[in-house]
Amino acid sequence: MKNPMTLPRRHMLAGSAAALSALGLAGWTGVARAQAAAAPKPLPGYAGWKSANALIVHSGSTLETRRAAFGTSVITPSGQLYVRNNLPAPDAAILENRDAWSVAIEGVKSPRTLTLAELKTLGLETVATVLQCSGNGRGFFPSKPSGTPWTVGAAGCVVWSGVPLRAVVAALGGLADGMAYVTGTGGEKLPEGVDPLSVLVERSVPLKAMDDAILAWEMNGEPLPLAHGGPLRLVVPGYQGVNNIKYVKRVAFTPAQSQARIMQHGYRMSPPGTKASPDQPSVWEMTVKSWINGPLPEQGPLKAGVAQVHGVAFGGTHPVKGVEVSVDGGKTWQAAQLVGPDLGRFAWRQFVLPVRLGAGTHVLASRATDTAGNVQAEQREENVGGYNNTSWSDHAVTVTVA
Amino acid sequence: MKNPMTLPRRHMLAGSAAALSALGLAGWTGVARAQAAAAPKPLPGYAGWKSANALIVHSGSTLETRRAAFGTSVITPSGQLYVRNNLPAPDAAILENRDAWSVAIEGVKSPRTLTLAELKTLGLETVATVLQCSGNGRGFFPSKPSGTPWTVGAAGCVVWSGVPLRAVVAALGGLADGMAYVTGTGGEKLPEGVDPLSVLVERSVPLKAMDDAILAWEMNGEPLPLAHGGPLRLVVPGYQGVNNIKYVKRVAFTPAQSQARIMQHGYRMSPPGTKASPDQPSVWEMTVKSWINGPLPEQGPLKAGVAQVHGVAFGGTHPVKGVEVSVDGGKTWQAAQLVGPDLGRFAWRQFVLPVRLGAGTHVLASRATDTAGNVQAEQREENVGGYNNTSWSDHAVTVTVA
Numbered sequence: 181m182k183n184p185m186t187l188p189r190r191h192m193l194a195g196s197a198a199a200l201s202a203l204g205l206a207g208w209t210g211v212a213r214a215q216a217a218a219a220p221k222p223l224p225g226y227a228g229w230k231s232a233n234a235l236i237v238h239s240g241s242t243l244e245t246r247r248a249a250f251g252t253s254v255i256t257p258s259g260q261l262y263v264r265n266n267l268p269a270p271d272a273a274i275l276e277n278r279d280a281w282s283v284a285i286e287g288v289k290s291p292r293t294l295t296l297a298e299l300k301t302l303g304l305e306t307v308a309t310v311l312q313c314s315g316n317g318r319g320f321f322p323s324k325p326s327g328t329p330w331t332v333g334a335a336g337c338v339v340w341s342g343v344p345l346r347a348v349v350a351a352l353g354g355l356a357d358g359m360a361y362v363t364g365t366g367g368e369k370l371p372e373g374v375d376p377l378s379v380l381v382e383r384s385v386p387l388k389a390m391d392d393a394i395l396a397w398e399m400n401g402e403p404l405p406l407a408h409g410g411p412l413r414l415v416v417p418g419y420q421g422v423n424n425i426k427y428v429k430r431v432a433f434t435p436a437q438s439q440a441r442i443m444q445h446g447y448r449m450s451p452p453g454t455k456a457s458p459d460q461p462s463v464w465e466m467t468v469k470s471w472i473n474g475p476l477p478e479q480g481p482l483k484a485g486v487a488q489v490h491g492v493a494f495g496g497t498h499p500v501k502g503v504e505v506s507v508d509g510g511k512t513w514q515a516a517q518l519v520g521p522d523l524g525r526f527a528w529r530q531f532v533l534p535v536r537l538g539a540g541t542h543v544l545a546s547r548a549t550d551t552a553g554n555v556q557a558e559q560r561e562e563n564v565g566g567y568n569n570t571s572w573s574d575h576a577v578t579v580t581v582a
Numbered sequence: 583m584k585n586p587m588t589l590p591r592r593h594m595l596a597g598s599a600a601a602l603s604a605l606g607l608a609g610w611t612g613v614a615r616a617q618a619a620a621a622p623k624p625l626p627g628y629a630g631w632k633s634a635n636a637l638i639v640h641s642g643s644t645l646e647t648r649r650a651a652f653g654t655s656v657i658t659p660s661g662q663l664y665v666r667n668n669l670p671a672p673d674a675a676i677l678e679n680r681d682a683w684s685v686a687i688e689g690v691k692s693p694r695t696l697t698l699a700e701l702k703t704l705g706l707e708t709v710a711t712v713l714q715c716s717g718n719g720r721g722f723f724p725s726k727p728s729g730t731p732w733t734v735g736a737a738g739c740v741v742w743s744g745v746p747l748r749a750v751v752a753a754l755g756g757l758a759d760g761m762a763y764v765t766g767t768g769g770e771k772l773p774e775g776v777d778p779l780s781v782l783v784e785r786s787v788p789l790k791a792m793d794d795a796i797l798a799w800e801m802n803g804e805p806l807p808l809a810h811g812g813p814l815r816l817v818v819p820g821y822q823g824v825n826n827i828k829y830v831k832r833v834a835f836t837p838a839q840s841q842a843r844i845m846q847h848g849y850r851m852s853p854p855g856t857k858a859s860p861d862q863p864s865v866w867e868m869t870v871k872s873w874i875n876g877p878l879p880e881q882g883p884l885k886a887g888v889a890q891v892h893g894v895a896f897g898g899t900h901p902v903k904g905v906e907v908s909v910d911g912g913k914t915w916q917a918a919q920l921v922g923p924d925l926g927r928f929a930w931r932q933f934v935l936p937v938r939l940g941a942g943t944h945v946l947a948s949r950a951t952d953t954a955g956n957v958q959a960e961q962r963e964e965n966v967g968g969y970n971n972t973s974w975s976d977h978a979v980t981v982t983v984a
Contacts, residue, residue, distance in 0.1 A: 231804075234804075250803070251743065251800050251803045251804060251805075252706060252708055252743040252800060253708055253741040253742070253743045253800055253801070253802055253803040253804075254708060254741055254803075255657055255741055255802060255803050256803055257659065257660065257802050257803045257804055258659065259661075259804075260803065260804070279882075300890065301887060301888045301889065301890065301936075302888075303890065303936070304654060304890045304892055304921060304934045305921055305922070306654055306655055306656060306921050306922030306923070306932055307922070307923070308922075308923050339655040339656055339657055339922070339923070340655070341653065341654040341655045341922070398653050398654060398655055399655070400655055400657060400659050401652070401653045401655040401656075401657050401658055401659045401662065402633075402636075402653060402655075402659055402661075402662070403653075480681075485703060486703045486704075487703065488702065488703065488705065488706045490706055519706060519707055519708050520707070520708030520709070520710075520741070520743070521708070521709070521710050521741070521923070521924075521925040521926050521929070522923075523923040523925070524923050527923070530708055532706045534703075534705070
């Protein structure tokens with residue numbers, strides 16, 4: 181097991197201070213941007229076991245996978261997976277007795293607090309999902325929204341293992357009447373002296389998400405690391421990363437959405453010029469998206485001849501139907517081939533298209549379609565927070581052949 | 583990237599000395615047994631990046647995954663994957679310029695030496711396979727065959743990415759006439775002063791294996807580590823581990839099997855009391871097998887109540903059709919459920935069956951069936967080398983409920 185190291189005390193204090201000051205200064209997304217402006221940073225202690233060469237350290241709570249590091253093996257290894265924490269990670273001591281971790285289940289006929297050991301008796305499911313920060317692609321917004329300027333690397337394809345949430349609900353007598361949301365609450369330590377609702381990591385997703393959700397204690401074949409929410413995480417397949425609650429302490433079926441700021445005002449698709457408000461759409465289900473991971477300029481000089489253009493494509497809650505590739509910036513398109521194992525509708529697919537590239541400059545783009553008929557859009561949907569950028573144009577890459 | 587550390591010089595010399603002495607003393611399988619008799623050892627340098635807690639170090643060239651470490655995520659993370667080297671791993675310097683690695687392709691119409699950079703232009707395929715040492719399960723043979731006494735952990739399920747071998751053959755004009763085998767040659771440094779054929783890692787598999795084989799440069803989303811054959815490995819899906827040639831320097835289509843000792847006399851299914859000889863079956867395709875990875879006695883005390891009995895099942899070149907579980911040592915069986923993504927016919931499947939266990943001792947067993955109708959046997963096939971143990975009886979586990 182790669183046991184995450186204990187967070188050095190100095191780092192922890194710095195992280196808390198930044199989180200606190202952010203509340204007054206720049207809101208939820210200001211911390212990362214401020215920290216990213218500084219020089220390259222080492223991996224933070226709780227993620228010190230990760231592959232430094234594969235990651236861009238934006239800040240102690242925001243690590244991005246390098247585009248060239250994605251490879252073509254479908255799975256994103258844990259050492260290369262991005263990290264985005266809304267609050268500093270809890271102390272690694274919470275992993276010392278994983279089976280003793282407890283989670284309160286509310287909004288069911290027989291509400292109860294269950295330990296991880298008890299959850300393990302209720303069922304077992306394994307699911308591969310794309311885990312993606314809703315701000316992935318924010319770096320392509322010309323409006324430079326506040327928040328980490330991720331390009332493509334705040335995403336990965338991960339195998340989770342745990343108990344189906346519906347099995348937990350069944351074991352506790354079924355849902356109480358009138359519930360419309362699944363509300364998960366994170367177990368982070370809250371900074372003192374502020375309104376808890378202003379910092380609490382608590383998100384609600386529509387009740388239908390329960391059918392696919394799991395309470396996961398394992399990721400990619402290893403006990404869930406602290407950096408990714410261990411010992412227990414609420415995994416909501418097909419939904420943007422923020423809805424996958426780390427260190428989950430409470431899962432409540434509720435008639436209304438959480439009153440936490442991260443739900444009411446954070447992560448809303450606010451049209452340009454507006455302020456975030458609860459009547460705007462929340463970042464829930466992901467939508468169809470793809471991007472190219474090779475060839476890339478940073479992978480070295482390209483020779484004239486055949487290149488295997490490859491990348492990843494996913495459809496949120498819908499499977500990918502197909503991917504097209506363009507080598508002329510979107511003027512013409514050719515169908516790419518889906519390669520490698522199909523890990524199910526929440527996973528991404530690898531695609532590849534061999535193309536002949538002559539001397540000169542080529543703009544490579546990819547465009548995915550899902551089985552519901554949704555086609556990846558050319559343009560991003562402008563919004564204040566820089567969320568959900570699925571623009572194929574923004575994700576195009578320019579390569580030069582000598 | 584987790585770059586394997588350079589092998590400390592002291593260790594390298596010790597490894598070479600052991601390999602040399604083994605030739606005179608105990609043949610191919612003596613080294614590991616002799617080393618395993620010593621006290622627990624640290625990870626060898628070339629595998630120093632692996633998860634020590636998840637592995638049993640039999641020797642510097644034989645690392646086994648602990649049964650309790652397999653988890654339920656289908657994929658075996660690289661840090662937990664077993665290692666079995668027939669010769670000491672080459673110097674890590676061979677990874678410094680991966681794209682410059684070259685492999686000679688022979689027995690085709692236009693034989694050529696290709697660099698890894700050139701291979702990358704010829705095609706791209708990703709395949710999940712069970713990688714399993716043919717000696718996995720040897721530790722259950724009462725005859726105590728020479729060689730590492732693996733139980734279940736000389737196996738894993740791995741995602742490989744590379745170029746299909748058939749695409750390479752097509753690019754070189756197709757097969758030359760009369761070829762019956764794919765013969766791969768490893769790039770290990772051979773000890774001096776001995777007949778090269780007595781130590782060369784060179785294996786032949788039937789030509790039909792070409793249809794599925796790939797030349798892989800990536801494993802589980804990362805550049806192929808030295809410990810697993812990087813920069814380039816011949817992966818033969820469905821075939822026992824030894825046929826998946828590491829540091830592959832040559833792939834030849836040949837009319838006959840390699841003359842190397844590891845092919846002619848090593849890895850043969852020699853009946854008890856016989857000497858290994860080329861007329862006995864070689865360890866090629868794997869056969870249907872499964873085992874339980876939980877609950878296990880080493881996972882802590884079991885309480886009376888429901889337990890989720892889980893494990894892995896695979897069929898070599900055939901997909902798994904189903905798995906049965908017994909909680910009474912094989913007297914009665916119940917169909918288990920296959921869970922998690924299906925990574926294709928060469929991968930293993932996770933299975934689970936919830937069972938109610940009362941106080942007392944229970945013998946848990948699993949029995950897999952493949953789509954060709956082959957049923958995992960109760961008894962091992964006795965053989966001198968202790969190969970291919972698929973006995974469900976040998977793999978049963980005994981648990982006690984308080």
